[in-house]
Each structure stands twice: as structure tokens, then as C-alpha cells.
């Protein structure tokens with residue numbers, strides 16, 4: 001699938017500003033701060049959208065989290081290999097298509113294109129591999145074959161299930177107990193009560209064709225892929241095993257990331273991802289912002305209102321990625337004022353020196369992607385006066401490279 005075009009990331013090293021440290025982030029699986037070091041290119045997989053509605057601020061906040069992580073890696077002088085999927089066939093998409101009378105392929109294409117435009121406007125770094133579920137069906141079928149060889153697959157009325165306990169480490173991503181898993185599994189697309197399953201948590205790998213739904217011919221019979229195996233197959237094919245980070249919003253910790261990790265490690269005998277990084281949930285008016293609740297604040301709507309995408313970016317960065325937070329329309333007023341203050345700051349002919357603010361930005365990012373601390377450092381610099389004629393240009397570059405904000 002076509003990706004979008006990434007903004008250029010200036011090299012601070014090339015400007016004589018040195019390099020940054022390896023980022024340390026909170027890993028959901030271990031529950032501990034984890035240094036994401038290494039010499040080779042960092043490999044990142046982030047779960048992409050299910051394109052049945054436009055990008056809301058919660059999605060944008062999640063993708064910005066991994067944009068910051070990549071900027072920290074790039075500032076170290078490390079390359080990044082980034083893969084993101086598009087769940088372009090799944091129940092919610094098909095249900096929305098039926099409810100609105102739009103062809104599901106057309107709906108997916110339209111919303112994916114809008115997402116690309118939103119990401120471009122927000123200057124979010126693009127994945128090199130932007131991969132749809134539909135174009136990955138062969139990969140899914142192959143991976144199910146490997147699970148069959150491992151003896152971890154069984155059928156219920158023609159649908160194929162993954163036996164989660166084939167993975168001795170099942171449960172290690174979320175760390176949840178069986179009762180919590182069973183409850184949340186049912187709430188998030190799972191089918192714990194389906195008769196014929198060996199374990200309530202076993203998850204669907206391949207769903208046999210249902211009347212009126214799209215299906216593909218395969219060795220597994222005519223049908224379509226389950227959700228978790230989609231991300232396992234795409235990540236393994238484009239990044240390999242033992243990649244650095246599996247990312248997404250915290251609603252994906254269980255079952256999605258738990259299941260993908262187990263499927264991939266049973267199929268390959270190797271670890272799926274080294275670390276699991278999750279962004280908090282963004283709410284609006286007291287509830288999680290979600291398509292089904294209809295309380296979305298859309299990036300495209302804010303853009304259509306003439307709001308500077310850099311102000312939207314700053315409004316999102318004002319919250320730490322791990323916190324759950326609520327959007328209030330007043331956030332945008334604060335963000336516009338901040339953007340104006342920063343722009344006035346870099347337009348001055350002489351300012352306070354750049355080195356301390358660059359160091360503060362780097363240490364804030366390296367410390368679990370602490371964007372609010374990074375913003376505070378730039379706020380302070382923009383208020384301070386000084387007689388350095390070169391600093392404004394350097395701060396402009398650092399804000400671009402590390403925070404992705406074009407001043």
C-alpha cells in the first residue's frame with residue numbers, strides 16, 4: 001500500500017550539535033523503564049487504523065508517540081525501519097460499510113487516504129512499509145500453516161482457532177490473570193463463549209466465508225484472516241522476529257498484542273518484539289474517544305476549520321503519551337499561544353544560547369518520551385533574553401528534528 005511522504009528530519013549532528021542518548025521507555029510487558037539501545041537500525045511496528053472513519057485526536061496522539069520515538073532514535077544517528085498496517089478488512093469496517101451503503105473497499109480507500117493526509121499535515125514520520133491486510137492474505141495463510149505444523153490450530157465449524165496455551169509465555173505481554181483476560185476478550189472482539197473452543201481465550205486465525213462478506217480462496221478454505229494474525233504476519237514478514245518495539249494504544253495490550261506475540265513466537269520459536277510500548281487513551285467529554293461512541297474530534301475537521309496543524313501537534317504533545325487524558329476545546333487556545341510564542345522566539349536576532357535547550361529536549365525525550373517537559377524547556381528559552389546570534393536557528397532546527405514542529 002502507498003505510504004505518505006515523510007517530512008525531512010534535520011540532522012543536529014551535522015549542525016555541530018552532537019547526538020542524543022538512547023531513549024528509555026516504559027515497556028508494558030516488563031513494567032519497567034527499558035533502554036532501547038543497539039547498533040543496527042531500530043525496527044518498529046505500530047498497529048495502524050481500521051479505516052472505517054476519519055482520524056481522531058486519539059489516533060493522532062498514538063502515532064505522534066511513535067513519531068517521537070523515531071526522532072529520538074534518528075538523533076542518536078540510528079536508522080529506523082518502520083512498518084505499520086491498515087486493517088482494511090475486519091468486522092467494524094464491514095459493519096460500517098453495510099450500515100452506510102458504501103462499498104467496503106471504497107470506504108477503506110477513502111478513509112486511508114484521509115489518514116495519509118492527516119499524518120502528512122501533522123508531520124508524522126511515515127512507515128517505509130505501509131501494509132494492508134488484504135494485500136497480506138498470502139502471508140497470513142503461510143503463517144497459519146506454520147502454526148498448524150506446530151500443532152497449535154484447530155477448527156470450529158470451519159473457522160480456524162489458535163490454541164493460546166501452545167505458547168508457554170502466553171499472558172506475558174499484559175501480565176493479566178485469566179479472569180481479566182476472559183472479560184476483556186469478550187469486550188474487544190473476542191468470542192470467549194463460543195461452543196467448541198478448547199479454551200475461551202483461543203482466538204480466530206481464519207474465518208470461513210459468511211454470506212454477503214468478502215472472502216478469499218486459500219489452502220485454508222474460502223474465508224478471511226482474523227485480526228491478530230494479520231499484525232503477526234505483517235510484522236514478521238517486514239521486520240523479522242525480535243524487533244525493537246511493538247506499539248499502539250493501550251486498548252491493544254490485550255487481546256491484540258498478547259495474541260499476535262503468542263502466534264508469532266509459536267510459529268517461529270523466537271521472540272516477537274523485545275518491548276511493548278502503549279499510548280494512553282484520549283477521551284472527549286468524559287468518555288474514551290471512539291468511533292462507536294460517536295464522540296470523535298477529527299483531525300481533518302480541525303484542519304478544515306483553518307487550525308494550523310502545528311498547533312494541533314503541540315496540543316497533543318502537551319500530554320504525556322502514557323497518561324489517559326481528555327480533550328477540551330480550550331487545549332487549542334493554549335497550543336496556538338505556545339506556537340506564536342515559539343515563532344516569535346526564533347524570529348529574534350539574538351537570544352539565549354541553544355545548547356541548554358537542545359540538551360533539555362534530548363533528555364526529556366530520552367526519559368520515556370516526556371514531551372511536556374520538552375515543551376516547557378522551549379517555553380522557557382522563548383521567554384529568556386540573550387545575545388547569541390546563532391541560537392535561534394539552532395533551536396528552530398532542534399524543535400523540528402526532535403519534536404517535529406515546523407516554526
Ligand code: 5CA
Pocket residue numbers: 047048049050051057058059061062085086087231247248249250251252279280281282283288289290
Ligand atoms: N487496526 C487496529 C490495530 S491493528 C486498530 O486498533 N485500529 S483503530 O483504528 O481502532 O486504532 C488505530 C490506533 O489508534 C491503534 O493503535 C489504537 O490503539 C489507537 N487508538 C484508538 N483509539 C484511541 C484513543 N481514544 N486514544 C488513543 N489511541 C487510540
Ligand code: ZN
Pocket residue numbers: 046047048085231256
Ligand atoms: Zn495490530
